[in-house]
Amino acid sequence: MSLSFTHRHVLEDRMSGYELSPNANHLAVARRPAIFSVLAHAGREAAVADALSAVENISVRTVSPSDWLAVAHVAEAESIVDSLAAIEGLSFVEQGDGQVLMTISGPDVRTILAKCLAVDLHPDVFVEGQSGSMMICRVAGNLARVATDTFEIVVPRSYAGYVFDELREAGREFAMTRGFAA
Amino acid sequence: MASLITCPHCGRRPKEEFSIRGDAVPERPTPVASEEAWHAYVYLRENPRGTIREYWHHAAGCRRWLVVERDNVTHEVYAVTDARDLAKGGAA
Structure with missing residues (x-):
């Protein structure tokens, strides 16, 4: 992993501002996956x-x-x-420096994801542990269900800012918070 | 157009994930075939009404080439097969 890429995360600017403690619905970005x-x-x-x-x-x-x-x-x-x-x-x-890993979780996660995903995420269809490449906010990424209400998203670094903004907008009505994973 | 395609690897997916290359029916002529045969293969296409076979690339999913058999009148999708399996003589 090259130092210049990891030194400053691509979503760093989008995180600054309010220092909020995570709500029930939360979007966490992994710093160095x-x-x-x-x-x-x-x-x-x-x-x-x-x-x-x-x-x-x-x-x-x-x-x-x-x-x-x-x-x-x-x-x-x-x-x-x-x-x-x-x-x-x-x-x-x-490819850790070329991809961004995000975890989106909370009781309303399916409603939030339904705004930018056209794949059926019902727990009977997309079961826990299942994953697949798909269009996430019109970007080709990978989605995985790690728990009933927790999904992990992998998108290319160059599109991550856009996907992050779209997800944040989708989560606004549920007061979704965002931050780097501890 | 059919809006949901059941990819054999990924399951039911929206058509936005795919890009269509075109007709899967023409057979590539041998390198020594006549110029007419090559001209027909490269430029000439039927425009049938009803059941058609096309190459679809699952660009945002498994990135595999698929052969989609569908109806351009009723929008019904009859079969989706991995193009590699077809080329290797799998079940059509």
Whole structure:
């Protein structure tokens, strides 16, 4: 991760202002996540998917049948790199400085997300632990349900400001607060 | 146009996530085929009414090429298949 990118978070300016304690509905931005783009070689998809689920300290996000994101909130990149490098038939690259990880949570989270997402997020359809790449505020990102009322969003860094503003606007009627994750 | 496409990898998704390349029916001629055959493959297209087959790219989702069989009159979608599976001789 290059120093200039991590030194100052891309959403830093949008956080300044009121110092609010989190409300029930809250949008938290991870400061320094480690996000790996992981690809399986042709024919090795199933084996790589199995091996990935055994790697510690990461959560695996589905992108396509041969393509995943490995997400870690706290950058312990070295140990994860070692674990990923040990898997056969897999190519990966660290993209933590090119992607922004946000967590949106609260009782009204589905109503908020419904304003900028066209995917059915009913708990019977999009179950806990499920994830997928989709259009989030017209930006191609990745959404994961980590708990019943908690979702994690990964969007490219260059679009993150726009997505953040849209989500904040969507959450205004529910008094959604925002801040960097502790 | 059909507004919801059931991607075989991602599930039901809005059409805004996809980009359409066009007709999936023409077969690519061999490199030594006649100029007429190549001209027809590159430039000439039928414009049928009813069931059509198209290449759709799931650009904002799994980034796979899909073959969508749909009706341009009733907007019904009959089948969505991964183009790679089709090319490798999977079930149409």
